[in-house]
Amino acid sequence: MTKTAPHSGGTFAENILHFARTLRRAGLPVGPGRVIEAIRAVEVAGIRRRDDFYWTLHSVFVNRRDQWDIFDQAFHVFWRNPELLKKMMDMMLPTTFLDSTKRDDQPELSRRLSEALAPSPAPESDQESEQEEIEINATLTASDNELLQSKDFESMSAAEMEEAKKAMAAMRLPILEVKTRRQRADLRGNLIDMRRTLRASLRSGGATIPLRFRSKVTRHPPLVILCDISGSMAQYSRMLLHFMHALTNDRDRVHTFVFGTRLTNITRYMRYRDVDAALDAVSEKVEDWSGGTRIGATVREFNKFWSRRVLGQGAVVLLISDGLDREGGEGLETEMERLHKSCRQLIWLNPLLRFEGFEPRARGVKAILPHVDQFRTVHNLNSLKDLADILSKPMGAQLEKRSFAA
Known part of the structure; x- marks a missing residue:
């Protein structure tokens, strides 16, 4: 033919x-x-x-x-x-x-x-509306930046998404530093370093014993991110990948995983400096984007093959998911309990929590909820800033979980 x-x-x-x-x-x-x-x-x-x-x-x-x-x-x-x-x-x-009518069966x-x-307005009306908008914004309304901070990722326009991506690229996540078993020399330390003290005394023939001190080494714990990329999370996961890229390039010991029907480690690609190159590499690597969700199976895979590698030294785990499991939460409660016991803190970020009437009726949500230390929403820039505030406080002062009626 x-x-x-x-x-x-x-x-x-x-x-x-x-x-x-x-x-x-x-x-x-x-x-x-x-x-x-x-x-x-x-x-x-x-x-x-x-x-x-x-x-x-x-x-x-x-x-x-x-x-x-x-x-x-x-x-x-x-x-x-x-x-x-x-x-x-x-x-x-x-x-x-574009036909103005819309059929009921169309998404x-x-x-x-x-x-x-949408058709572009005439240049004259653009100029007049722009002048009027500037006049109104200066006196009556909140700034565009404040509106962008509180706007849902799902309802953002293309221009607003670009501004939000720039804001996320500049974000920092100040996780509270914790003490380790290692020690270092410190003039103002509260522990006497006997080895260095004895060496210093030998230099003077034992006539004086100058004390040398040391202190505990502190560093932030590893950060592990498990992000749901199923169809119900598609709009949020695309935006949050930019946030995950900013975190990975801001600090060391950040491990990033995405899951839908399978688990994929994308840590290597998130370390690329260029965010476009990183997302292109992730797109080629991940095969189950915008598909179904098997949270129980993917968490089981993480616990079996990755937990010992990345959850050492009291790691903090961020689980980003709406909790909607295609398999009805089969085996999820057991795996979540194991994951919770393997890390310092487990924080669940769920975009559905932005709704006031949200209730944990799905079996997957019910299986996850008892085993998390924090249950927070993640749907706009303000929610990401709240996450930074939570992780910068001592763990005892940040424990907060929404209670739901049975």
Whole structure:
């Protein structure tokens, strides 16, 4: 079968160009070079089948797993007309447009895509609204920075997500330092160093005995992060990977794992200085992104193969998950109990806790909750700052767990 190549002088290239602009406004890194590659790729692959057209554009515009959802939504909205490909082959459709009506069976569009598909206002109205907005912000409303701090990751636009990523890159997590068994020389120490004291006395022939002191060495405990990347956590896990990258590059002894249906150690990739290179490497390594969740099986795998390696010296464990287990929490309570006993502190960060009416009704949530020291929400920048405040206090002063009615 011969493939139909679109005529280069028609409006087909313009439609792909508009589609690429939509993806760029939604946050995907699409430049002029990729637009040219997409046009050439479609000319080679043809447009006889919608699936071929979809995967041809996908292979050019998508290079990370966390970009799949945005591309998929944008494609099915932008090229919504069922007769679009047939008309494009005849060069009868000059442009594509967004239908204002929305069917009940269609998933809700992400805010990033909705804003990308919205028409841009006129330049004159932009200028007037900008002046008016500046005037109002100066007198009546909170600053944009304060609004961004309290905004849910799930409802952020593409521009707000970029600002939030920059804020997370600058965050520091001051985990309280603890005493170790090691000691070091210290002029103001409270322990007498007998070996150094005797050596100093020999220099004077024993006439004087100058005391030498030492003190306990303190350092922060290891930090272990277990992050859920299943479909229900997709929006939050994408943002929190930036936070995990900032932590890994801010201190030593940080071990990062992600899990969905299997456990993956991504510590090596999180140590890359370039966050884009790190996330690209993670995307290639992780195979179960936005899939199901097997929390019990993955925690069991961590306890069996990794706990002795990374949980030494009183490690602090951050479990980032909504607690929704595909297997109904099978074996989860036993594994969580073992994990809790193996670390200094176990903190559970759950984005569902942001809802006032949240109750632990899911079996996975019920299995995890009795074995955690902290149960906190993680859905915006303020929640991450609260986490830093918690970990900078002594453990006895930070224990707090929300109580739920049975």
